[in-house]
Amino acid sequence: MPVPMSLVPSGSGGGPAVIAEVEMNVGADSGATTVRATVVQASTVFYDTPATLDKAEKLIAEAAGYGSQLVLFPEVFVGGYPRGSTFGLIIGHRSAKGNEDFRKYHAAAIDVPGPEVTRLAALAGKYKVFLVMGVVERAGYTLYNTVLFFDPVGKYLGKHRKLMPTALERVFWGFGDGSTIPVYDTPLGKIGAVICWENRMPLIRTAMYAKGVEIYCAPTAASMPSWQASMTHIAIEGGCFVLSANQFCRRKDYPPAPEYTFGGLDEEPSSESVVCPGGSSIVSPSGTVLAGPNYEGEALLTADLDLGEIVRAKFDFDVVGHYSRPEVLSLTVRTEAKVPVSFTSAANITSASESDGLSRT
Numbered sequence: 001m002p003v004p005m006s007l008v009p010s011g012s013g014g015g016p017a018v019i020a021e022v023e024m025n026v027g028a029d030s031g032a033t034t035v036r037a038t039v040v041q042a043s044t045v046f047y048d049t050p051a052t053l054d055k056a057e058k059l060i061a062e063a064a065g066y067g068s069q070l071v072l073f074p075e076v077f078v079g080g081y082p083r084g085s086t087f088g089l090i091i092g093h094r095s096a097k098g099n100e101d102f103r104k105y106h107a108a109a110i111d112v113p114g115p116e117v118t119r120l121a122a123l124a125g126k127y128k129v130f131l132v133m134g135v136v137e138r139a140g141y142t143l144y145n146t147v148l149f150f151d152p153v154g155k156y157l158g159k160h161r162k163l164m165p166t167a168l169e170r171v172f173w174g175f176g177d178g179s180t181i182p183v184y185d186t187p188l189g190k191i192g193a194v195i196c197w198e199n200r201m202p203l204i205r206t207a208m209y210a211k212g213v214e215i216y217c218a219p220t221a222a223s224m225p226s227w228q229a230s231m232t233h234i235a236i237e238g239g240c241f242v243l244s245a246n247q248f249c250r251r252k253d254y255p256p257a258p259e260y261t262f263g264g265l266d267e268e269p270s271s272e273s274v275v276c277p278g279g280s281s282i283v284s285p286s287g288t289v290l291a292g293p294n295y296e297g298e299a300l301l302t303a304d305l306d307l308g309e310i311v312r313a314k315f316d317f318d319v320v321g322h323y324s325r326p327e328v329l330s331l332t333v334r335t336e337a338k339v340p341v342s343f344t345s346a347a348n349i350t351s352a353s354e355s356d357g358l359s360r361t
Helices: 049-065 096-108 115-127 196-200 202-210 225-238 308-316 346-356
Strands: 006-009 019-023 034-041 070-072 130-139 142-150 156-161 183-186 189-193 215-219 241-245 248-250 274-277 280-283 289-294 299-306
Touching (some): 034 289, 049 070, 070 215, 289 299, 299 308
Parallel strands (some): 070 130
Antiparallel strands (some): 241 280
């Protein structure tokens, strides 16, 4: 059984104290591979991407100082979650301020690839960690809720775009497709990510299980108690470790009013009001909570993952293995990229005409 959590004060300055929750699996098999993973619970520096990247480096360095090999950041940590923003939307009307809010949000997003991706790759290499980072990806004039993956030698591995933005998110984020639901086979195990309420979609979870995910990253903006039930369920269902990272934000982490206002509230929150309470956690394949949930402030939650637990859990229940019934239930995942416009050259058209014996004029 795990020993109780020990709380280790952070050495980071400039902001709320960062607490590391370190839980050691003292009962792990001596021959099993153990991975030390850290979940970051911290706020974006909203509208200031360079400052957010500076903050990310401090947190990565601190996690690496604890010996962490994998570091997960929250949903859209780079670029920010526009909590409370309406972007001036009313059915049948858009406000000028809402359009300007989107312009500023678009400016804080990052291109993939781009200079910020290059810097994140360098940070992963500098601190020798697998880095899983939530970003707002800018692709022309459309934004995506995206997770980027980096390895410890400073290589950008790829990305996952959120398939289905939730509620009003569908207005300011585009939709991902099946071409970006990767699982990476690494020396730490097979790593993948599913974002926020995507985790409530049984079919994408099944796709991840079929790809063999072992360390299942769930960056999120959800902090309700029911979220913890989902994380525990996924860990048991998938026989995998689940790492969930959320931001802890106060009103002062966003620009002041009237530049940035929180809609849907009776009154503007005070500077110290908590607008996102976190709730980050790490759960084992048996459903044991190894770290968190933390609702106290910015934190680094760290746990040792005994990968032998995955095999023990799969012996009882392998959802896409011995417990599947493909002759009754099956899933098809379309992994090709979906594009709105494709171009065919005249030479290709001519070649096609000749091959099918048709003449086109």
